[in-house]
Amino acid sequence: xxxxxxxxxxxxxxxxxxxxxxxxxxxxxxxxxxxxxxxxxxxxxxxxxxxxxxxxxxxxxxxxxx
Numbered sequence: 657x658x659x660x661x662x663x664x665x666x667x668x669x670x671x672x673x674x675x676x677x678x679x680x681x682x683x684x685x686x687x688x689x690x691x692x693x694x695x696x697x698x699x700x701x702x703x704x705x706x707x708x709x710x711x712x713x714x715x716x717x718x719x720x721x722x
Contacts, residue, residue, distance in 0.1 A: 657703075661695060663688045678702050 663673045671688050673695035675681040681698045685691030 659699065661692070663691055675699055 659675050659677055661673055661675050663671055665671055666684070670684055670686050671691040673683045673685070673688075673691035675695060675698075678699060681695065681702050683691055683694035683698050685694050
């Protein structure tokens with residue numbers, strides 16, 4: 657699974673990694689790599705948690721809006 661993440665440098669030091677497509681998936685670290693690794697753990701935990709409450713099969717489609 658591929659998700660878009662954003663890593664930003666904090667004014668107080670360190671970095672914050674955010675996955676906007678998964679609400680609440682945020683992590684911090686001293687380096688961008690550290691923040692990314694911690695976010696990977698958060699994403700895996702998020703997906704494990706929601707897989708327990710979501711249907712096994714999810715239909716996905718693209719809709720055109722005019």
